[in-house]
Each structure stands twice: as structure tokens, then as C-alpha cells.
Amino acid sequence: MFKEGAGNGFLQLADIAANKCVALYKCSDLVTMKFYANKHPTLATLPHPVGLSISSVKSSTRESEILFFLLIVVVIRTKKTGSVTMINYLTSSFMYNKVANLILWFYADIRLGIIYGILFILFGMLLPEPTYSGPENVVYFRTAAGLEEELQRDKRITWLVVFYTVWNPSCTNFAPVFAQLSAQYVLENLKFGKIDVGRYPDAAKKYGINDSSMSRQLPTVILFKGGKEVTRRPAADDRGKLIKFFFTEDNVKASFDLNQLYSECKANPLKKKKGATENKTDVQNAHIKSE
Template sequence: MGKESNSIDPIQLLNGMVSEPYYLFHFLTFFSYFVIRFNFASQLLDSHIIHHLLRRGVREETWEAFIADALFLAKICLFALAFTMDRRLAVWYIIVFLVIHMLAQQPPFQGLGTSSKLTPLQLESLLAEGNTSRLWLVEFCASYSSSCIRSSQQLPELSITYSNKNLSFGIVDLGLFPNAAEKCGVSLSGSMGQLPTFILFENGAEIARFPELDFEARFFNPTITKGLLSRHFELDRHLLEYVNGK
């Protein structure tokens, strides 16, 4: 006599699960997240908040930022799996991740493009001199800030495209010169969302900055990309003005 088959038909199993209220309600609850995310949220939330929540740098982030996001999600998944197996194992992973965080930081982008690393005194001197660039786009960052590390590639790459005799690019590390932060109106507190801050100076005076100093910008800053900075500071317009001799 042949052995009775123990295989389970996947379609039969799925139909059985859907017919059970326990599984059905869980499935409906799970998929309701997508309905809320794409319909309800779009009606109640501000447009730039939607951009932050739903399109957080999926295609615009650098590889460094993408890898950092992937590692962060992997840590969460690993912790969740370890917690279900043994809480002591989960605590062990927390300790390991804390030690790694203290001993090793994600490396910043090493290239400078045509931008210059400046001290606050050098920047002040360049802005005061009449024979330097009319416009200066300066990034105020801190080497210990993960947000600054994630976006450290943006300004150097912009400088390669947009540098000219009228527009120069500079970087000031507020981690090395914290006293300059207050003078520039930049908070070193990570909770304020002002690291990094980009300021455009014209003839020594500030004419624009990102993020702007308002309540919403502190908590819902979009992902910093080259396109965002180019649009915010109108770099294409400034380049055209230089090309046309204005």
C-alpha cells in the first residue's frame, strides 16, 4: 500500500486561514496600514512631512546613507529575533551595538571637490574681503553628528558643478570650533535638527539658509540631497548669471 501523502495544498491552507476570524482580522489590520499611509496621511499631513515619511531618500540618498539605513533596520530585526528567542541574548546584542557605536563611527565622505575646509576666522576673513567670491555657500557641520556624516558628500559634489568666480563653497566643522555655532545661529543639539546647516552669504551677509529657523523645519527636515540644496539656494540661477556676465 502506498503511503498517505502528508503534503499540504498552499491554496487550501490560505483559504482556511482567510476563513478564520483570527487570521482574517490580523491580515486586514496589517494591510490597513498601507491604506492609512497613502490616503489618510496625504489628507491630514503637510506635503513636506509626507515627503519625509514616504520618500525618505529612497532614490536620492548616497550609498553611505543607504547602507546606514540598512544597517539600522538590520539591528532592529536582529534585536526583535533575539528578543523572541531569549531576552538575555537581546540584552547582549544591545551591549554589542553600544560598544560598536562608542568605538567606531561611520566614516564621512573624504572628498572635498572644490570646496575648502575653513576655520571660523578664515571664513570671517573671506567674507569681509572684497576681492573674493561674491557668494559663499558654507556647510556648518560636526564630525560627531550622524546626520552630517550621511550628507557629507552633497556639498563637495555641488561644488564641482557650480563653483565659479562668483560662487565658492566652504565647510566649517563646529565640532572643532563649537564657539562659532552661536555666532552663526546653529544649535549643536541633535534634537534641534540644525546639523548640518547650510548658509548662503552674499557680500558677507547671510541671504538664505537650510534648514530654516522655524518650528516645523526642526522636526521634519527632509533628506538632504544635491537636488534639494540646488533648488533651495537657486544654484542654477546663480550659475546662469555668472555665465551671462551678470
């Protein structure tokens, strides 16, 4: 009985607080010029004491709403795509800022909006975002069959493979991180690979990766040992729900234990197979005899 009364009291307090918020919002709307302009359209044509008309204030309010909406979109998109560096935030901000400016130009004058839209497209085509051009040791696979063949060719080699698409922002953000990791950890028996599931969807189907535009599995990084999958990111929980994973350098190192993996591979280098060595010796002897 006591719990029920306490619960009812809490609901009443919450209801009162909600009503206060609604009342404050309505009061704040009453003191704005936008309210009077909506109630009395003829007031929009009257001069304002400080030199501003109500129509200009309404226009300014609309522009502010668009800019605040831009800010919200930037925050949500950068969080969704896993943007964790300042460059990623700036890239997203500049892109959505251009879109917001395009809307504002159309809102002010449709002719100016068309001109800005043309310039927007031209600059995007002539000056695209620069791609990573630093050191990397990555093998690019063309088909799922090619990847499987390489995995089975020598099972002593450990592979870390990225399944990606060129149009996905998360894949674009992760590309330089993976390239730097490949240059740092590559060994004869520890290799890094990539395959574009946008161009080769059979690879996505084979390894159970959703390659649609709404996919949360792009990029997917899989570690192969002995020709078989050991672990992947993002992974699914016991209920089959994907666990959110941010593809930062530190997260990838920790999730795949790259430091330990590198030490193990370095301590056990590849030894040339006996048959291959004998064949090479026979070829050299035959070459000497022929001379």
C-alpha cells in the first residue's frame, strides 16, 4: 500500500513538472514576435522600433532552426559512423554545412540556390576529399574464391581481412587506420587483406555480411588462422544482436590482440617446405650441368 501511494505521488510530481514545462514553453512563445506575426499577419509589414521587421525576424528564426538542425545531424551522423578523430568530425561538418547553406540559399532566393548548387557539384567533382596515401602492406582480393584459395594455400599464414565498400563513411574512416596497422604489423606469416563487398557481393554472402546501405556490419574485420575464421568485429551477442564497435587503432589492437599475435608469428617464422627446397636445388643443378 505504501509503495502504491509513493508511486502515485511520483506520477503526480512528474505530471506537475511536465505541465510547468509546457506552460513555460507557451509563455516564451507569447513574448516572441513570431507569435504576434502568426496571430496578426498585418503586423509583419509594420516597422520595428529597432529597425527590424517581424518578417525579417521570422526569416532569421527559420534560418536558426535550420542551423540547429544541421548541428544535430552532424552529431548524430558522426556518432553513427564511428567518427572519433577531429578530421572525421570536420569532414562531416563541412559536408552538412554545405547542404544547409544550399537550403538557406534556396530559402532566400531560388536563383542563388541554383547557382550555389551548381558550384557545390563542380567543387565536389573537381576537388574530392583526398584519400590516404601513406605506407601500407595490404593484399586486395577480387573474389571470394580468390580469398578462400589464398587462405587454404598456406594455412600457416594468419590473415586479418577487411570487408568494406567504397561508399560507406565508416569504411572510409577506417581505411587509413587499417593501412597503418598493416605497415606496422605485417610479417611473412601475418598478412593483411581487403575485399570490396560492394563490387563482389558473393564475398559478403559467403561470410554472412549485410552489404546494404543500412548495414551496421560495414566494415567487418575477420581474423583467419589455419584457413578458418577465429573472430570478427563487429560481433553478435548471444541473441544475435550486433555489438557496436568503433574502429579505432587502439580498439582493433585490443580486440584482435595484435601485439601478442605479432609476437607469436615473429617467434615462429615460416620454414620453407622440404619439397620446395629440393625442387629448387634440382633446378639449380640442372642449370649448372647445362652450362
